[in-house]
Amino acid sequence: MKMTYTLFLLCALMTSGCQAAQCDSSIVAPFFDEPVEVFGPFSVEEVEQRQMVEIVVDGDRKMVPFGYINESWQDLKAQMLPGDCLFFYRSDDASWEALHGREGYILFRDNAPVDAILTKVS
Amino acid sequence: MPSAGLRLKNRPLSQRMHREKCRPLVRLASGAPVFANGAVTAAMSYAFGQIGRSSSRRLHGGGSATSGSLSEDQIRGVWQKMRGYPEIAAIEADKGEFTLTVDATKVTGYNPDTHTINIDPGTFGMEFETVMHSGFEDSIANLSDADWFAAMDAYPSHYPFSAERVLFHEALHATQRGGGLSYHLNRPAYENPVISRTNEFMFRNYGEPFRKLDHNAVRPIR
Numbered sequence: 001m002k003m004t005y006t007l008f009l010l011c012a013l014m015t016s017g018c019q020a021a022q023c024d025s026s027i028v029a030p031f032f033d034e035p036v037e038v039f040g041p042f043s044v045e046e047v048e049q050r051q052m053v054e055i056v057v058d059g060d061r062k063m064v065p066f067g068y069i070n071e072s073w074q075d076l077k078a079q080m081l082p083g084d085c086l087f088f089y090r091s092d093d094a095s096w097e098a099l100h101g102r103e104g105y106i107l108f109r110d111n112a113p114v115d116a117i118l119t120k121v122s
Numbered sequence: 123m124p125s126a127g128l129r130l131k132n133r134p135l136s137q138r139m140h141r142e143k144c145r146p147l148v149r150l151a152s153g154a155p156v157f158a159n160g161a162v163t164a165a166m167s168y169a170f171g172q173i174g175r176s177s178s179r180r181l182h183g184g185g186s187a188t189s190g191s192l193s194e195d196q197i198r199g200v201w202q203k204m205r206g207y208p209e210i211a212a213i214e215a216d217k218g219e220f221t222l223t224v225d226a227t228k229v230t231g232y233n234p235d236t237h238t239i240n241i242d243p244g245t246f247g248m249e250f251e252t253v254m255h256s257g258f259e260d261s262i263a264n265l266s267d268a269d270w271f272a273a274m275d276a277y278p279s280h281y282p283f284s285a286e287r288v289l290f291h292e293a294l295h296a297t298q299r300g301g302g303l304s305y306h307l308n309r310p311a312y313e314n315p316v317i318s319r320t321n322e323f324m325f326r327n328y329g330e331p332f333r334k335l336d337h338n339a340v341r342p343i344r
Contacts (some may be wrong), residue, residue, distance in 0.1 A: 031307050032306075032307050033307060033308050033309055033310075034309055051235065053235050053236050054236075055235075055236065055237075066235045067234075067235035067236050067237075068217075068218070068234065068235060068236065068237050069234045069235050089306075094338075096229040096230075096231070097248075097340075098338055098340040099230060099245065099248070099283075099288075099291075099340060100309060100313050101229060101231060102306065102309075102312070104306060106306060113303055113306075113307065114303075115303060116303055116305075116306040116307075118234060118305070118306065119233065119234070119235055120229075120231050120232070120233050120234075121231055121232050121234075121295045121298075121312065122229055122230055122231035122232075122292070
């Protein structure tokens with residue numbers, strides 16, 4: 001039992017370390033046509049915690065990850081493969097002052113963007 | 123009665139050169155918008171300086187506002203009026219009723235996850251760079267030469283953001299949910315269609331000048 005637990009822990013640490021090595025946030029910004037700040041990588045669970053919002057569904061208030069665009073989030077999640085990386089991006093302050101800011105999550109695979117979900121736009 | 127095009131062709135060389143000088147600024151809209159008579163009148167009005175920062179009565183923010191001069195009640199009042207337009211009504215019919223917040227501690231924008239538009243009243247202290255557009259040019263084509271020049275010269279280079287423009291702009295973003303990867307990576311892919319549609323709406327209904335597609339052409343009101 002103790003052996004199994006140790007092996008599990010080792011695997012978890014290796015997977016985490018491996019993912020961190022693959023998910024280099026510095027590769028994200030060059031894909032954008034304007035300056036962005038990049039945060040992450042995030043796990044699916046972390047993203048769902050960060051994006052939990054209250055919405056009204058059929059008259060009931062519910063806490064749902066990504067609220068009314070949960071379906072888009074489910075689509076993005078369904079595409080994810082082991083080794084994929086999720087980052088949060090936010091265009092710089094100047095873009096928001098000039099009313100063209102945007103922010104959201106972007107999915108990377110093999111150092112290239114695959115899909116994204118928008119959480120705010122100006 | 124000669125057509126507008128013929129009238130322009132027949133103008134003296136100096137006028138045609140003036141027009142050619144302006145022409146590069148015209149190429150932004152995907153087809154000329156459909157103008158109501160009132161819009162043409164409004165366009166003529168601002169062309170002659172009758173709708174200026176000090177004299178606008180129809181718009182809220184644009185024309186008459188200074189920074190922070192719009193209260194939450196005023197912004198909500200404008201929003202209620204905007205919801206009566208078919209364009210906004212259609213979005214709400216499809217996506218549900220928007221939630222509007224007025225919060226200066228948050229940026230102006232649209233949150234698709236909560237279907238909320240937030241307005242920072244400080245936005246109305248900003249003005250955008252304008253472009254001349256074919257609808258406006260057509261509306262003044264039959265003026266006398268002196269008036270034609272006056273209209274061209276009076277066309278504002280910058281124009282304050284109105285509550286109507288900002289609310290309509292943000293509401294249109296709700297129609298872009300999803301949009302693909304280029305929508306995230308490429309600013310013109312998501313902003314230019316919204317600016318163009320907003321330009322057409324604002325000119326048709328309020329006679330506002332067209333906003334330049336370059337988003338960086340925004341500055342504090344001078």
